[in-house]
Amino acid sequence: MGQMIPDLALRPATRQKRAYSQKSKTLQYDPYFTEKVIAATGPNAHPRLAQVMPSLVRHLHDFAREVNLTVAEWSAAVDMINAAGRMSDEKRNETQLMCDILGLESLVDEITSKMLATSTTETPSAILGPFYRSDAPLMPNGSSIVQGLTPEVEWYEKALEDSAHLSGRVLTPSGAPIKGAIVDVWHTAPNGLYEQQDESQPEMNFRGRFETDAEGRYSLYALRPASYPIPDDGPAGQLLKLLDREPHRPGHIHFIVSAPGFRTLTTQLYDDRDQYIETDSVFAVKDELVVNFKPREGDPEAKWSLQYDFVLGSMLC
Known part of the structure:
Protein backbone atom coordinates (compact mmCIF):
# COMPACT_ATOMS: atom_id res chain seq x y z
CA MET A 1 0.00 0.00 0.00
CA CYS A 99 -15.95 6.31 9.52
CA ASP A 100 -16.37 4.39 12.78
CA ILE A 101 -13.09 5.45 14.36
CA LEU A 102 -13.77 9.08 13.40
CA GLY A 103 -17.10 8.86 15.21
CA LEU A 104 -18.98 9.68 12.01
CA GLU A 105 -21.13 6.55 11.85
CA SER A 106 -22.17 6.88 15.51
CA LEU A 107 -23.05 10.55 14.98
CA VAL A 108 -25.02 9.88 11.79
CA ASP A 109 -26.79 6.99 13.51
CA GLU A 110 -27.85 9.25 16.37
CA ILE A 111 -29.06 11.97 13.99
CA THR A 112 -31.07 9.50 11.92
CA SER A 113 -32.52 7.74 14.96
CA LYS A 114 -33.74 10.97 16.54
CA MET A 115 -35.16 12.27 13.27
CA LEU A 116 -37.20 9.08 12.78
CA ALA A 117 -38.22 8.44 16.40
CA THR A 118 -41.96 8.25 17.03
CA SER A 119 -41.81 7.69 20.80
CA THR A 120 -39.51 8.12 23.79
CA THR A 121 -39.57 4.42 24.70
CA GLU A 122 -37.80 3.02 21.62
CA THR A 123 -34.60 1.07 22.17
CA PRO A 124 -31.58 3.24 21.26
CA SER A 125 -29.81 2.37 18.06
CA ALA A 126 -26.09 1.77 17.56
CA ILE A 127 -23.83 1.39 14.54
CA LEU A 128 -24.01 -1.59 12.22
CA GLY A 129 -20.26 -2.18 12.15
CA PRO A 130 -18.20 -3.49 9.23
CA PHE A 131 -18.66 -7.25 9.77
CA TYR A 132 -22.40 -7.76 9.27
CA ARG A 133 -23.56 -10.58 6.98
CA SER A 134 -27.12 -10.42 5.70
CA ASP A 135 -27.73 -14.14 5.13
CA ALA A 136 -27.41 -15.61 8.63
CA PRO A 137 -29.46 -18.82 9.08
CA LEU A 138 -33.02 -18.65 10.43
CA MET A 139 -33.01 -20.81 13.57
CA PRO A 140 -35.68 -22.05 16.01
CA ASN A 141 -35.96 -20.25 19.32
CA GLY A 142 -33.79 -21.92 21.94
CA SER A 143 -31.07 -22.79 19.40
CA SER A 144 -27.40 -22.01 19.84
CA ILE A 145 -25.41 -19.80 17.49
CA VAL A 146 -22.20 -21.39 18.78
CA GLN A 147 -20.84 -23.93 16.29
CA GLY A 148 -17.93 -26.35 16.30
CA LEU A 149 -17.15 -26.06 20.00
CA THR A 150 -14.85 -28.96 20.83
CA PRO A 151 -12.00 -29.35 23.32
CA GLU A 152 -9.55 -28.90 20.43
CA VAL A 153 -10.65 -25.29 19.90
CA GLU A 154 -8.14 -22.90 21.50
CA TRP A 155 -10.86 -20.85 23.21
CA TYR A 156 -12.92 -23.87 24.33
CA GLU A 157 -12.59 -23.22 28.08
CA LYS A 158 -13.35 -19.53 27.65
CA ALA A 159 -16.49 -20.38 25.67
CA LEU A 160 -17.69 -22.71 28.43
CA GLU A 161 -16.99 -20.07 31.06
CA ASP A 162 -18.93 -17.43 29.12
CA SER A 163 -21.79 -19.62 27.84
CA ALA A 164 -24.98 -17.58 28.01
CA HIS A 165 -28.70 -17.75 27.41
CA LEU A 166 -30.27 -14.66 25.80
CA SER A 167 -33.98 -14.02 25.83
CA GLY A 168 -36.54 -11.26 25.82
CA ARG A 169 -39.40 -9.76 23.88
CA VAL A 170 -39.90 -7.46 20.94
CA LEU A 171 -42.50 -4.84 21.81
CA THR A 172 -44.37 -1.84 20.45
CA PRO A 173 -43.84 1.53 22.16
CA SER A 174 -47.04 0.89 24.13
CA GLY A 175 -45.72 -2.46 25.39
CA ALA A 176 -47.70 -4.81 23.16
CA PRO A 177 -45.81 -7.89 21.88
CA ILE A 178 -44.83 -8.08 18.22
CA LYS A 179 -45.32 -11.54 16.76
CA GLY A 180 -43.12 -12.58 13.84
CA ALA A 181 -40.36 -10.04 14.43
CA ILE A 182 -36.91 -11.16 13.24
CA VAL A 183 -34.03 -10.86 15.69
CA ASP A 184 -30.76 -11.03 13.74
CA VAL A 185 -27.82 -11.51 16.13
CA TRP A 186 -24.05 -11.88 15.78
CA HIS A 187 -20.86 -11.50 17.82
CA THR A 188 -17.20 -12.53 17.82
CA ALA A 189 -15.61 -15.69 19.12
CA PRO A 190 -13.74 -15.42 22.45
CA ASN A 191 -10.59 -14.69 20.44
CA GLY A 192 -12.18 -11.41 19.33
CA LEU A 193 -12.62 -12.45 15.68
CA TYR A 194 -15.79 -12.61 13.62
CA GLU A 195 -16.08 -15.83 11.65
CA GLN A 196 -15.20 -14.24 8.29
CA GLN A 197 -11.93 -13.05 9.85
CA ASP A 198 -11.01 -16.48 11.20
CA GLU A 199 -10.51 -19.43 8.87
CA SER A 200 -10.66 -21.87 11.79
CA GLN A 201 -14.29 -21.02 12.55
CA PRO A 202 -17.25 -22.67 10.77
CA GLU A 203 -19.20 -20.63 8.23
CA MET A 204 -21.73 -18.34 9.95
CA ASN A 205 -20.42 -19.15 13.42
CA PHE A 206 -21.94 -16.94 16.15
CA ARG A 207 -24.66 -15.72 13.77
CA GLY A 208 -28.35 -16.46 13.60
CA ARG A 209 -31.84 -15.09 13.04
CA PHE A 210 -34.78 -15.83 15.33
CA GLU A 211 -38.51 -15.19 14.90
CA THR A 212 -40.57 -14.05 17.87
CA ASP A 213 -43.57 -16.09 18.99
CA ALA A 214 -47.12 -14.92 19.72
CA GLU A 215 -45.90 -13.27 22.95
CA GLY A 216 -43.13 -11.46 21.10
CA ARG A 217 -40.48 -13.65 22.71
CA TYR A 218 -37.11 -14.75 21.34
CA SER A 219 -34.45 -16.96 22.93
CA LEU A 220 -31.07 -18.35 22.01
CA TYR A 221 -27.75 -19.55 23.34
CA ALA A 222 -24.62 -17.49 22.70
CA LEU A 223 -21.63 -16.25 24.70
CA ARG A 224 -20.87 -13.27 26.86
CA PRO A 225 -19.04 -11.05 24.38
CA ALA A 226 -15.30 -10.47 24.36
CA SER A 227 -13.54 -7.16 23.86
CA TYR A 228 -11.20 -6.89 20.89
CA PRO A 229 -9.02 -4.39 19.05
CA ILE A 230 -10.28 -3.28 15.67
CA PRO A 231 -8.26 -4.74 12.75
CA ASP A 232 -4.90 -2.98 12.48
CA ASP A 233 -3.85 -4.35 9.09
CA GLY A 234 -5.47 -1.53 7.12
CA PRO A 235 -5.75 2.27 6.97
CA ALA A 236 -8.10 2.46 9.98
CA GLY A 237 -5.63 0.65 12.22
CA GLN A 238 -2.74 2.75 10.93
CA LEU A 239 -4.63 5.95 11.65
CA LEU A 240 -5.37 4.87 15.23
CA LYS A 241 -1.68 4.19 15.80
CA LEU A 242 -0.69 7.59 14.41
CA LEU A 243 -3.22 9.22 16.73
CA ASP A 244 -2.02 7.17 19.73
CA ARG A 245 -5.58 6.06 20.39
CA GLU A 246 -7.04 3.05 22.22
CA PRO A 247 -7.96 0.46 19.53
CA HIS A 248 -10.29 -1.75 21.58
CA ARG A 249 -14.04 -2.16 21.37
CA PRO A 250 -15.80 -3.32 24.55
CA GLY A 251 -17.47 -6.72 24.41
CA HIS A 252 -20.79 -6.40 22.60
CA ILE A 253 -23.49 -8.35 20.80
CA HIS A 254 -24.96 -6.99 17.56
CA PHE A 255 -28.69 -7.04 16.80
CA ILE A 256 -30.92 -6.07 13.91
CA VAL A 257 -34.58 -6.32 14.94
CA SER A 258 -37.24 -5.94 12.27
CA ALA A 259 -40.99 -6.41 11.86
CA PRO A 260 -43.55 -5.30 9.25
CA GLY A 261 -44.95 -1.87 10.03
CA PHE A 262 -42.09 -0.96 12.36
CA ARG A 263 -38.80 0.82 11.87
CA THR A 264 -35.89 -1.63 11.78
CA LEU A 265 -33.63 -1.32 14.80
CA THR A 266 -29.86 -1.78 14.50
CA THR A 267 -28.18 -1.82 17.88
CA GLN A 268 -25.60 -3.43 20.19
CA LEU A 269 -25.65 -4.61 23.80
CA TYR A 270 -22.52 -4.09 25.92
CA ASP A 271 -21.38 -6.27 28.82
CA ASP A 272 -20.99 -4.06 31.89
CA ARG A 273 -17.98 -6.05 33.11
CA ASP A 274 -15.86 -4.81 30.21
CA GLN A 275 -12.91 -2.52 30.91
CA TYR A 276 -13.28 -0.66 27.59
CA ILE A 277 -16.84 0.60 28.12
CA GLU A 278 -15.58 4.16 28.61
CA THR A 279 -13.00 4.10 25.79
CA ASP A 280 -14.82 2.48 22.88
CA SER A 281 -12.71 3.14 19.79
CA VAL A 282 -15.80 3.82 17.65
CA PHE A 283 -17.79 5.85 20.23
CA ALA A 284 -20.91 3.65 20.02
CA VAL A 285 -21.63 2.86 23.69
CA LYS A 286 -24.86 4.27 25.16
CA ASP A 287 -25.87 3.89 28.79
CA GLU A 288 -29.20 2.27 27.90
CA LEU A 289 -27.37 -0.48 25.99
CA VAL A 290 -25.02 -1.52 28.81
CA VAL A 291 -26.35 -4.76 30.30
CA ASN A 292 -25.69 -7.01 33.26
CA PHE A 293 -25.46 -10.78 32.78
CA LYS A 294 -26.82 -12.79 35.71
CA PRO A 295 -25.65 -16.26 36.84
CA ARG A 296 -27.92 -18.95 35.37
CA GLU A 297 -28.95 -21.88 37.52
CA GLY A 298 -30.15 -25.33 36.42
CA ASP A 299 -29.09 -25.07 32.78
CA PRO A 300 -26.11 -27.21 31.70
CA GLU A 301 -25.91 -25.23 28.45
CA ALA A 302 -25.29 -21.81 29.98
CA LYS A 303 -23.60 -20.26 33.00
CA TRP A 304 -25.01 -16.79 32.39
CA SER A 305 -28.37 -15.31 31.51
CA LEU A 306 -29.45 -12.04 29.92
CA GLN A 307 -33.01 -10.84 29.41
CA TYR A 308 -33.51 -7.81 27.22
CA ASP A 309 -36.62 -6.41 25.56
CA PHE A 310 -36.39 -4.47 22.30
CA VAL A 311 -38.93 -1.72 21.62
CA LEU A 312 -39.45 -0.86 17.94
CA GLY A 313 -40.65 2.51 16.73
CA SER A 314 -43.51 2.81 14.29
CA MET A 315 -42.86 3.56 10.64
CA LEU A 316 -43.33 7.22 9.73
CA CYS A 317 -46.19 7.82 7.32
Missing part, protein backbone atom coordinates in the same frame (compact mmCIF):
# COMPACT_ATOMS: atom_id res chain seq x y z
CA GLY A 2 2.99 2.24 0.47
CA GLN A 3 3.42 4.94 3.05
CA MET A 4 0.03 6.21 4.16
CA ILE A 5 1.17 9.60 5.46
CA PRO A 6 4.10 11.48 3.84
CA ASP A 7 7.21 12.49 5.76
CA LEU A 8 5.98 16.06 6.02
CA ALA A 9 3.00 15.01 8.11
CA LEU A 10 5.19 12.95 10.44
CA ARG A 11 7.53 15.75 11.45
CA PRO A 12 7.47 16.61 15.14
CA ALA A 13 4.59 18.97 15.86
CA THR A 14 6.80 21.83 17.04
CA ARG A 15 8.96 21.74 13.89
CA GLN A 16 5.93 21.53 11.63
CA LYS A 17 4.26 24.39 13.50
CA ARG A 18 7.30 26.62 13.05
CA ALA A 19 7.38 25.76 9.34
CA TYR A 20 3.86 27.05 8.85
CA SER A 21 3.42 29.71 11.52
CA GLN A 22 5.23 32.52 9.73
CA LYS A 23 3.61 31.82 6.37
CA SER A 24 0.13 31.46 7.83
CA LYS A 25 0.35 35.02 9.15
CA THR A 26 0.86 36.46 5.68
CA LEU A 27 -0.95 34.02 3.37
CA GLN A 28 -4.14 35.37 1.87
CA TYR A 29 -6.37 33.03 -0.07
CA ASP A 30 -8.84 33.94 -2.80
CA PRO A 31 -11.88 35.15 -0.78
CA TYR A 32 -14.27 34.29 -3.64
CA PHE A 33 -13.05 30.79 -4.44
CA THR A 34 -15.43 28.80 -2.22
CA GLU A 35 -18.53 30.65 -3.39
CA LYS A 36 -17.41 30.12 -7.00
CA VAL A 37 -17.32 26.35 -6.40
CA ILE A 38 -20.76 26.41 -4.78
CA ALA A 39 -22.22 28.53 -7.59
CA ALA A 40 -21.13 25.94 -10.17
CA THR A 41 -24.05 23.70 -9.13
CA GLY A 42 -26.64 23.73 -11.91
CA PRO A 43 -30.38 24.43 -11.65
CA ASN A 44 -31.28 20.77 -12.29
CA ALA A 45 -29.08 19.35 -9.54
CA HIS A 46 -30.46 16.64 -7.26
CA PRO A 47 -32.54 18.54 -4.65
CA ARG A 48 -30.88 16.97 -1.59
CA LEU A 49 -27.39 17.52 -3.01
CA ALA A 50 -28.27 21.11 -3.84
CA GLN A 51 -29.26 21.49 -0.19
CA VAL A 52 -26.26 19.88 1.50
CA MET A 53 -23.33 20.44 -0.85
CA PRO A 54 -22.88 24.18 -0.15
CA SER A 55 -22.40 23.38 3.54
CA LEU A 56 -20.05 20.48 2.77
CA VAL A 57 -17.92 22.60 0.44
CA ARG A 58 -17.72 25.47 2.93
CA HIS A 59 -16.66 23.16 5.77
CA LEU A 60 -14.07 21.37 3.62
CA HIS A 61 -12.59 24.60 2.31
CA ASP A 62 -12.58 26.24 5.76
CA PHE A 63 -10.81 23.18 7.17
CA ALA A 64 -8.16 23.26 4.43
CA ARG A 65 -7.49 26.96 5.00
CA GLU A 66 -7.53 26.64 8.79
CA VAL A 67 -4.79 24.00 8.86
CA ASN A 68 -2.97 25.17 5.70
CA LEU A 69 -3.47 21.76 4.14
CA THR A 70 -0.66 20.87 1.73
CA VAL A 71 -0.80 18.88 -1.49
CA ALA A 72 1.31 16.14 0.12
CA GLU A 73 -1.10 15.81 3.03
CA TRP A 74 -4.16 15.86 0.77
CA SER A 75 -2.58 13.20 -1.45
CA ALA A 76 -1.88 11.02 1.57
CA ALA A 77 -5.52 11.29 2.64
CA VAL A 78 -6.69 10.35 -0.86
CA ASP A 79 -4.34 7.36 -0.86
CA MET A 80 -5.70 6.28 2.51
CA ILE A 81 -9.31 6.44 1.29
CA ASN A 82 -8.40 4.54 -1.87
CA ALA A 83 -6.62 1.86 0.19
CA ALA A 84 -9.70 1.46 2.38
CA GLY A 85 -11.84 1.01 -0.73
CA ARG A 86 -9.52 -1.63 -2.18
CA MET A 87 -9.56 -3.57 1.10
CA SER A 88 -13.37 -3.53 1.38
CA ASP A 89 -15.43 -6.48 0.16
CA GLU A 90 -18.59 -8.39 1.11
CA LYS A 91 -16.93 -9.65 4.29
CA ARG A 92 -15.21 -6.47 5.51
CA ASN A 93 -15.94 -2.78 5.02
CA GLU A 94 -12.73 -0.90 5.74
CA THR A 95 -14.14 2.43 4.57
CA GLN A 96 -16.97 2.07 7.06
CA LEU A 97 -14.41 1.21 9.74
CA MET A 98 -12.64 4.50 8.96
